[in-house]
Amino acid sequence: xxxxxxxxxxxxxxxxxxxxxxxxxxxxxxxxxxxxxxxxxxxxxxxxxxxxxxxxxxxxxxxxxxxxxxxxxxxxxxxxxxxxxxxxxxxxxxxxxxxxxxxxxxxxxxxxxxxxxxxxxxxxxxxxxxxxxxxxxxxxxxxxxxxxxxxxxxxxxxxxxxxxxxxxxxxxxxxxxxxxxxxxxxxxxxxxxxxxxxxxxxxxxxxxxxxxxxxxxxxxxxxxxxxxxxxxxxxxxxxxxxxxxxxxxxxxxxxxxxxxxxxxxxxxxxxxxxxxxxxxxxxxxxxxxxxxxxxxxxxxxxxxxxxxxxxxxxxxxxxxxxxxxxxxxxxxxxxxxxxxxxxxxxxxxxxxxxxxxxxxxxxxxxxxxxxxxxxxxxxxxxxxxxxxxxxxxxxxxxxxxxxxxxxxxxxxxxxxxxxxxxxxxxxxxxxxxxxxxxxxxxx
Amino acid sequence: xxxxxxxxxxxxxxxxxxxxxxxxxxxxxxxxxxxxxxxxxxxxxxxxxxxxxxxxxxxxxxxxxxxxxxxxxxxxxxxxxxxxxxxxxxxxxxxxxxxxxxxxxxxxxxxxxxxxxxxxxxxxxxxxxxxxxxxxxxxxxxxxxxxxxxxxxxxxxxxxxxxxxxxxxxxxxxxxxxxxxxxxxxxxxxxxxxxxxxxxxxxxxxxxxxxxxxxxxxxxxxxxxxxxxxxxxxxxxxxxxxxxxxxxxxxxxxxxxxxxxxxxxxxxxxxxx
Numbered sequence: 001x002x003x004x005x006x007x008x009x010x011x012x013x014x015x016x017x018x019x020x021x022x023x024x025x026x027x028x029x030x031x032x033x034x035x036x037x038x039x040x041x042x043x044x045x046x047x048x049x050x051x052x053x054x055x056x057x058x059x060x061x062x063x064x065x066x067x068x069x070x071x072x073x074x075x076x077x078x079x080x081x082x083x084x085x086x087x088x089x090x091x092x093x094x095x096x097x098x099x100x101x102x103x104x105x106x107x108x109x110x111x112x113x114x115x116x117x118x119x120x121x122x123x124x125x126x127x128x129x130x131x132x133x134x135x136x137x138x139x140x141x142x143x144x145x146x147x148x149x150x151x152x153x154x155x156x157x158x159x160x161x162x163x164x165x166x167x168x169x170x171x172x173x174x175x176x177x178x179x180x181x182x183x184x185x186x187x188x189x190x191x192x193x194x195x196x197x198x199x200x201x202x203x204x205x206x207x208x209x210x211x212x213x214x215x216x217x218x219x220x221x222x223x224x225x226x227x228x229x230x231x232x233x234x235x236x237x238x239x240x241x242x243x244x245x246x247x248x249x250x251x252x253x254x255x256x257x258x259x260x261x262x263x264x265x266x267x268x269x270x271x272x273x274x275x276x277x278x279x280x281x282x283x284x285x286x287x288x289x290x291x292x293x294x295x296x297x298x299x300x301x302x303x304x305x306x307x308x309x310x311x312x313x314x315x316x317x318x319x320x321x322x323x324x325x326x327x328x329x330x331x332x333x334x335x336x337x338x339x340x341x342x343x344x345x346x347x348x349x350x351x352x353x354x355x356x357x358x359x360x361x362x363x364x365x366x367x368x369x370x371x372x373x374x375x376x377x378x379x380x381x382x383x384x385x386x387x388x389x390x391x392x393x394x395x396x397x398x399x400x401x402x403x404x405x406x407x408x409x410x411x412x413x414x415x416x417x418x419x420x421x422x423x424x425x426x427x428x429x430x431x432x433x434x435x436x437x438x439x440x441x442x443x
Numbered sequence: 444x445x446x447x448x449x450x451x452x453x454x455x456x457x458x459x460x461x462x463x464x465x466x467x468x469x470x471x472x473x474x475x476x477x478x479x480x481x482x483x484x485x486x487x488x489x490x491x492x493x494x495x496x497x498x499x500x501x502x503x504x505x506x507x508x509x510x511x512x513x514x515x516x517x518x519x520x521x522x523x524x525x526x527x528x529x530x531x532x533x534x535x536x537x538x539x540x541x542x543x544x545x546x547x548x549x550x551x552x553x554x555x556x557x558x559x560x561x562x563x564x565x566x567x568x569x570x571x572x573x574x575x576x577x578x579x580x581x582x583x584x585x586x587x588x589x590x591x592x593x594x595x596x597x598x599x600x601x602x603x604x605x606x607x608x609x610x611x612x613x614x615x616x617x618x619x620x621x622x623x624x625x626x627x628x629x630x631x632x633x634x635x636x637x638x639x640x641x642x643x644x645x646x647x648x649x650x651x652x653x654x655x656x657x658x659x660x661x662x663x664x665x666x667x668x669x670x671x672x673x674x675x676x677x678x679x680x681x682x683x684x685x686x687x688x689x690x691x692x693x694x695x696x697x698x699x700x701x702x703x704x705x706x707x708x709x710x711x712x713x714x715x716x
Binding site for chain 1 (some may be wrong): 446455466467468478498499513516541562648668669671677688692695698700703707
C-alpha cells in the first residue's frame with residue numbers, strides 16, 4: 001500500500017483523519033467512562049474490572065453476526081488501509097481486563113489411560129492423563145459401592161516428574177522401576193525408581209519422537225519397544241537408554257502396513273511383535289497421499305527391522321476393532337488382549353490369527369464396568385487381567401477365564417460410583433456451535 | 444466432544460463424535476463450526492484430509508464430505524502434519540496451511556470450496572516469498588492459524604509472531620496488504636490461534652505472557668493491542684485459543700497443557716469502537 005500523492009488522495013486522507021479523530025475522541029470518551037468505574041492497574045495497562053460476574057446468562061444483542069453487507073459498505077467508506085497506506089493508527093495503550101473467567105470446564109477426577117500390574121510387589125499402577133500423575137494402589141484394593149474413591153498408597157505427581165499426557169506404562173519385574181511414556185508434549189520415556197513418591201524427578205529420561213503411545217519390553221534381550229503414532233513406526237531402544245540415544249532399530253516404511261500406530265506387545269517365547277493400527281495413513285513427504293484404511297493388528301518377527309512386511313494382519317469387520325488402545329500378551333497361551341476403547345470392550349485374539357477373524361473372547365456389557373478401556377495388563381501369576389477405563393476413572397480386574405458380560409472380580413474407583421469422565425485429552429482448540437449453544441472440543 | 448455452553452466443572456459432554464467410522468484421528472488441532480450450513484469441519488493431519496460432518500453429529504457418524512487425494516496438494520510434516528485449518532462461513536471457503544516439496548519455510552495456504560468433496564484441486568493457492576510466510580519450521584512446526592474478515596474482505600494469517608493481512612481472495616505470491624507485528628504488539632513467535640469479530644474489526648489471538656490480546660484490524664503496524672486478558676496471571680494456567688461467541692460477548696480459551704476450557708466475558712471487544 002502506498003500513500004497517495006495527488007490532491008484527490010490528500011482530500012480523502014484529510015477526510016479520513018477527521019473520521020479517525022472522531023473515532024479517537026469517541027473512544028476516549030468510552031475509556032473515560034470505563035475509568036470512572038474502575039481503578040488503574042500498574043503500568044500503562046488499565047484495569048477495567050476485577051468484579052466476579054455472576055454465572056447466569058449475560059444479555060446480548062441477539063444479532064451479532066448479521067448485516068455483513070451493511071458493515072462491508074461502512075468499511076469501504078472508512079477504509080483506513082486505503083487512505084493511510086503504510087501509516088498505522090496506533091492504539092495509545094492497552095486496556096487490561098482482569099475479570100476472572102465466568103465459567104471453567106474441567107474434570108477434577110483422574111482420567112486413567114494406561115495400567116500395569118506388578119504381581120511381585122502386589123501393586124496396580126495407573127497413569128492419570130488428566131492431572132498428570134502415576135497412582136499406585138494395592139493389588140487387592142476393591143472400592144466398596146458406598147465409598148467415593150480408594151486412596152492410592154502412593155502417588156508420583158508434580159512438576160519435577162515432568163509427566164504430561166502419560167500414556168504408556170511398564171513395571172520392571174526385577175527392580176520395580178516404572179517406565180512411563182509421556183506423549184505429545186513431553187515426548188519422552190521417564191523412568192522412576194522403585195517406590196518413587198511425590199514430586200520426584202525421573203531417574204532416567206529417554207527422548208523419543210513426537211506422538212509416542214505404548215511401550216513393551218523384551219527382558220531377555222533387554223530392549224524397549226515404543227510405538228510412534230505418526231509417522232507410523234515402531235522404535236526399539238536399548239533398555240536403560242537415556243537422553244538422545246538412538247534406537248537400535250526402527251520398523252518403518254510402505255511395506256510394514258503400519259498406519260496410525262498405537263498398541264504394542266511382544267511375545268518373547270514365540271518371537272513375535274504385535275502392533276495396533278487405527279488406519280489413518282499418509283506419507284508426509286508426498287502431497288495428497290492420505291488414506292483411510294481399516295484398523296488392523298500387524299504381526300512381525302521379533303527381530304524385524306526397517307521396511308519389513310508383516311507376517312500376518314488381523315483386519316476386517318469381524319475383528320470389531322475400534323480405536324483400540326493398549327495391548328497385553330499372555331505369555332502362557334500366546335493370546336493377545338486388546339483394550340478396545342470406543343468398542344467399550346476387551347478383545348482377545350489368538351497369537352496365530354490372520355485376516356478377518358472374530359476375537360476368541362469378548363468382554364463387553366453393562367456388568368463389566370468397562371467405559372472407554374484404554375489400558376490393559378495381564379497378571380499371569382494371579383491369572384487376572386486389569387483394565388484402565390478412561391470413561392469412568394476406574395480400573396477393573398477380571399479372571400483370565402472371564403468372558404462376555406462378566407462382573408469384575410475387583411474394581412478400583414477414583415470417582416463416585418456412576419461417574420462419567422469428561423474425557424479430556426489435550427484440548428488444543430475449541431469451536432462454538434451457535435445453533436445448539438455448545439462448545440466443540442477436539443481431543 | 445460437545446459441552447453445553449453453560450457447562451462447568453465435572454459436567455459431562457452432551458454428545459461425542461468418535462470411532463473408526465468417523466475417520467477422525469486423535470490429532471486434531473483445528474475445528475470450525477459453520478452456522479450457515481450447520482456443519483462441523485475438522486482437518487485430519489494424519490491423512491492429509493479435511494472432513495465435514497453434519498451439525499449435531501454424534502456417535503460413529505461418518506463425514507458427509509471428505510477432501511482427500513493427490514489433487515488436493517495437502518501435505519504435512521513428520522511433526523505436525525497439516526494441523527491448522529480455518530473456515531470462511533460467509534463465502535463458503537476452507538483454508539488450510541500446508542507444507543510443500545520446497546521444504547522448511549516454503550509452506551502455502553490452500554483454499555477449497557466448502558462443498559468440495561473427494562480428490563479436488565484447491566480453488567486458490569497463496570504462497571511465495573512476498574507473502575512473508577515462514578512455515579513450516581525446520582522441525583516441521585509453525586503452520587499458521589488463519590481467519591477471514593468477510594466485512595472487510597480480508598484474510599488474516601498468523602505466522603510466527605506476525606498477523607499478515609491479505610485481500611480475502613489473494614492468490615499466488617501476493618504481498619500482505621498490512622501487517623500487525625513488532626514488539627509493541629506483544630505477539631509471540633509461535634503464531635497463536637486467531638479469530639476476528641467482523642462487527643468491529645477486532646482481531647483476537649494469544650499474545651505474550653499467557654495472555655489473549657485484541658487488536659483493531661484498522662490499526663496495522665507495530666501497535667499495542669487495544670485490549671488484553673492476562674489469562675495466565677488470572678488463572679495460573681497457560682491457555683491457548685481463543686474462540687469468539689459474539690452472541691454472549693464471550694471469549695472461550697482452552698488449556699491444552701492442563702485440560703481445561705475457560706470462558707471470559709469480554710464485551711469490550713464486541714462493542715463498536
